[in-house]
Amino acid sequence: MTKSAYTGVMLRTDLSTGKMRREDTAPYRRWIGGMGVGEKILYDEVKPWMTPYDPGNRIILGTGALNGTIFPGSGRVTAVTKSPMTMGMASGNAGGHFSAAMKYAGFDHIVLEGRSAKPVYLWICDGEATLLDATPIIGKTVTETDDWFKRKHGEQTHTFSIGPAGENLARCACVMVDKYHAIGKSGFGAVMGSKNIKAIAVQGSGGVSVYDESGFFKAVDAMYRRVEQDKEFEGFLKYGTLGGVRAKAEFGGYVYRHGQDLNIPEEMCAAFEGKNACAKYRERQTSCAGCMIGCQNRFRIEFGPYAGLVMEGASYNGTQDFGTKLGISDFAFVIKATALCDDLGMDIDVAGEIVGWAMECLGKDILRAQDFDGLEPRWGNQEVALELIRKMAYRDGVGAILSEGVARASAALSKESCYYAGHMKGNDLYETMRSIIGYALGSAVSPMGGGHVLGSPLCETQRIDDHELAFAKYGVTTYNDPRTYSGKPELVKYYEILDRACSSMGLCLFVSDWEELHLLDLKDINRLLKVTTGTDITVEDFKDTMLALVNLERVFNYAHAGFTRVDDYPPERFFEEKAKTGPAKGACLDKQEWDDMLDVYYDIHGWNRENGLPTPETLRSLGLEFALEDLSKPAQAPGRSFL
Amino acid sequence: MKLIGCTGCRICEAVCGYHHTGTFCPAKSSIVVRDVEDGYNVERYFDALADEHTTCDRCVEPLCVKYCPKRDVLRAFLDLDKEGQNI
Numbered sequence: 001m002t003k004s005a006y007t008g009v010m011l012r013t014d015l016s017t018g019k020m021r022r023e024d025t026a027p028y029r030r031w032i033g034g035m036g037v038g039e040k041i042l043y044d045e046v047k048p049w050m051t052p053y054d055p056g057n058r059i060i061l062g063t064g065a066l067n068g069t070i071f072p073g074s075g076r077v078t079a080v081t082k083s084p085m086t087m088g089m090a091s092g093n094a095g096g097h098f099s100a101a102m103k104y105a106g107f108d109h110i111v112l113e114g115r116s117a118k119p120v121y122l123w124i125c126d127g128e129a130t131l132l133d134a135t136p137i138i139g140k141t142v143t144e145t146d147d148w149f150k151r152k153h154g155e156q157t158h159t160f161s162i163g164p165a166g167e168n169l170a171r172c173a174c175v176m177v178d179k180y181h182a183i184g185k186s187g188f189g190a191v192m193g194s195k196n197i198k199a200i201a202v203q204g205s206g207g208v209s210v211y212d213e214s215g216f217f218k219a220v221d222a223m224y225r226r227v228e229q230d231k232e233f234e235g236f237l238k239y240g241t242l243g244g245v246r247a248k249a250e251f252g253g254y255v256y257r258h259g260q261d262l263n264i265p266e267e268m269c270a271a272f273e274g275k276n277a278c279a280k281y282r283e284r285q286t287s288c289a290g291c292m293i294g295c296q297n298r299f300r301i302e303f304g305p306y307a308g309l310v311m312e313g314a315s316y317n318g319t320q321d322f323g324t325k326l327g328i329s330d331f332a333f334v335i336k337a338t339a340l341c342d343d344l345g346m347d348i349d350v351a352g353e354i355v356g357w358a359m360e361c362l363g364k365d366i367l368r369a370q371d372f373d374g375l376e377p378r379w380g381n382q383e384v385a386l387e388l389i390r391k392m393a394y395r396d397g398v399g400a401i402l403s404e405g406v407a408r409a410s411a412a413l414s415k416e417s418c419y420y421a422g423h424m425k426g427n428d429l430y431e432t433m434r435s436i437i438g439y440a441l442g443s444a445v446s447p448m449g450g451g452h453v454l455g456s457p458l459c460e461t462q463r464i465d466d467h468e469l470a471f472a473k474y475g476v477t478t479y480n481d482p483r484t485y486s487g488k489p490e491l492v493k494y495y496e497i498l499d500r501a502c503s504s505m506g507l508c509l510f511v512s513d514w515e516e517l518h519l520l521d522l523k524d525i526n527r528l529l530k531v532t533t534g535t536d537i538t539v540e541d542f543k544d545t546m547l548a549l550v551n552l553e554r555v556f557n558y559a560h561a562g563f564t565r566v567d568d569y570p571p572e573r574f575f576e577e578k579a580k581t582g583p584a585k586g587a588c589l590d591k592q593e594w595d596d597m598l599d600v601y602y603d604i605h606g607w608n609r610e611n612g613l614p615t616p617e618t619l620r621s622l623g624l625e626f627a628l629e630d631l632s633k634p635a636q637a638p639g640r641s642f643l
Numbered sequence: 644m645k646l647i648g649c650t651g652c653r654i655c656e657a658v659c660g661y662h663h664t665g666t667f668c669p670a671k672s673s674i675v676v677r678d679v680e681d682g683y684n685v686e687r688y689f690d691a692l693a694d695e696h697t698t699c700d701r702c703v704e705p706l707c708v709k710y711c712p713k714r715d716v717l718r719a720f721l722d723l724d725k726e727g728q729n730i
Contacts, residue, residue, distance in 0.1 A: 068657070068667055069657070069667050070654045070657050070658050070661075070667060070710055097653070100653075100657075104668070104669070104670070155677065155678065204670075205668075205670035206666075206668065206670070207660055207661075207664055207666025207667055207668025207670075207671070208666055208667045208668070209665065209666045209667075210667075213665075220710070224710070283681070284648070284650070284682060285650050286650050286651050287650035287651055287652035287712075288652070289652065289653055289657075290652060290653070290654055290657060290667075291652050291654075292652060292654060292710065292711075292712040293712075294650035294652065294712060
């Protein structure tokens with residue numbers, strides 16, 4: 001038998017009936033793996049009349065060809081579902097060791113559907129799967145849950161679980177993988193909660209083969225050399241995402257006090273900068289399965305109000321969510337708030353947006369303490385921020401409203417506060433929009449509603465030394481010019497393809513040319529697909545399949561959530577308010593420029609300028625004839641019904 | 644013993660499993676990394692006996708060292724015998 005890194009097996013679990021079956025993955029091979037296969041299954045099986053909490057919704061976990069091997073960045077597990085935040089398609093992925101364990105246990109994909117009558121968890125061990133009683137872990141935090149599994153099933157058990165937020169159907173709840181890795185935005189945790197499944201725990205003692213061993217090891221060796229010799233990658237190797245703090249601050253990339261400015265004080269930048277934060281709090285670096293990079297930091301707080309706390313992963317995002325956005329310069333608080341969200345199973349980007357919005361609205365007298373159960377969220381107030389997070393996870397008092405996400409919470413609490421609510425398509429917005437146009441475009445058109453991992457480029461603000469290579473890859477000259485509109489649709493399209501390719505292979509974006517120009521591009525990824533699985537397709541074929549995914553997401557979002565061109569505009573505020581000070585002083589989005597940019601973005605995708613939807617010809621050219629009929633069946637905009 | 648600087652990537656386990664079985668299979672590795680409270684402990688199977696793990700072949704050019712991000716530390720560990728003395 002030909003060797004392949006695929007196990008070729010999908011596990012189907014119907015939580016309503018408790019029935020499980022194994023299915024051959026061969027019919028899905030066109031969609032590569034991971035996210036690609038997940039999105040195709042969601043498209044085929046979840047119908048527009050099924051709400052996200054309907055038992056008919058699916059959660060599709062996926063690994064890719066590289067998971068379980070030693071290729072750098074091969075630790076990601078992906079998930080796809082219909083999102084309760086947007087009513088559209090959501091995808092996400094997380095690191096840790098779950099993906100490798102899933103492959104060692106003999107499964108490429110796990111599809112959950114239905115709703116269990118009692119709380120359960122799915123236990124998978126070496127090809128066997130069982131649904132077991134989760135009563136002992138109901139109400140437990142993610143840390144307690146993961147520890148419980150390790151005691152019960154052994155230290156090599158890896159988990160995909162929800163905390164109290166997911167159990168309580170906090171709409172913004174996330175899924176946590178192995179305690180410290182989140183499948184963050186889009187409400188995956190709430191969908192798990194709606195299905196009454198607390199966790200999936202997996203253990204495997206099998207192995208992963210590769211199709212062409214010598215070719216695979218050559219690719220690994222070449223990648224080690226690239227990573228170890230790349231000067232631009234040094235900061236990342238040392239400090240993970242915190243290595244980028246100062247560079248981001250220096251071009252006005254940080255959201256300060258919930259977007260009132262894009263300029264942060266020097267003491268804030270110094271507190272969060274990798275070398276300082278790590279010197280003060282880092283215990284060591286940790287890695288996902290099979291990855292030599294070690295970009296996750298394990299922190300220990302020795303002094304102050306949070307003394308004794310040990311956790312992993314307070315990252316760059318955390319410094320914005322719980323630092324700059326709330327006017328807080330204390331990295332210990334970033335660690336504490338991230339740990340609290342992780343433990344409760346709540347996304348940090350959503351939590352940061354809601355608390356920031358609450359602080360701004362209170363400061364502007366739009367909302368009052370009585371709107372927050374007597375709490376006064378003021379800039380810099382750590383205790384109130386933590387209490388609001390706790391309230392959201394338990395849907396306690398105003399927490400029941402806030403945990404719906406900022407779009408719904410603002411609509412429920414005060415019309416005036418809606419202007420300050422940062423969200424795209426109903427999903428809370430983390431991204432800086434005004435000072436990095438391509439990054440903003442990628443986030444605005446992202447099918448999951450914001451997010452920067454489905455098309456936002458990073459190159460606009462990176463130091464690029466090889467301009468010949470950059471031009472050859474991007475085909476535009478503005479790749480390093482953050483405030484220009486021209487050329488950005490092309491950049492976004494480039495990364496829409498690359499990001500989906502990584503997520504379909506089980507690969508982390510940090511080893512791709514998204515993070516650093518000299519790292520993996522689609523050609524490299526296609527070669528990896530060949531040496532691991534024997535799949536012999538051209539780079540053009542690979543590209544078309546990834547574009548087919550982008551098109552399926554668009555049509556799904558139209559049929560399920562009613563999203564069209566009007567949903568591709570950032571919040572009004574970013575067209576109205578200029579950054580006041582600092583390197584991005586004056587930065588503000590321009591409506592006409594955004595309009596023109598969207599036109600080009602739709603043109604180069606073969607989409608209709610009027611509604612931002614694929615034309616029938618485009619769908620046909622990508623082999624998506626089955627999606628044609630959905631173009632004439634728009635949902636009646638449930639994705640915007642909170643407005 | 645504690646492997647200072649170990650990040651817990653478990654590449655050594657997967658690639659040692661590959662050395663023994665031709666598949667990336669940590670369960671068949673002769674080297675095992677254990678997550679302990681303040682870091683990672685590493686163990687080597689000199690004689691696997693009844694355990695499902697495999698006895699270390701003491702490779703001249705071990706793959707576990709080649710692909711370990713902290714290869715010098717792992718090399719030093721492999722230079723120790725069962726009693727922790729330098730070989």
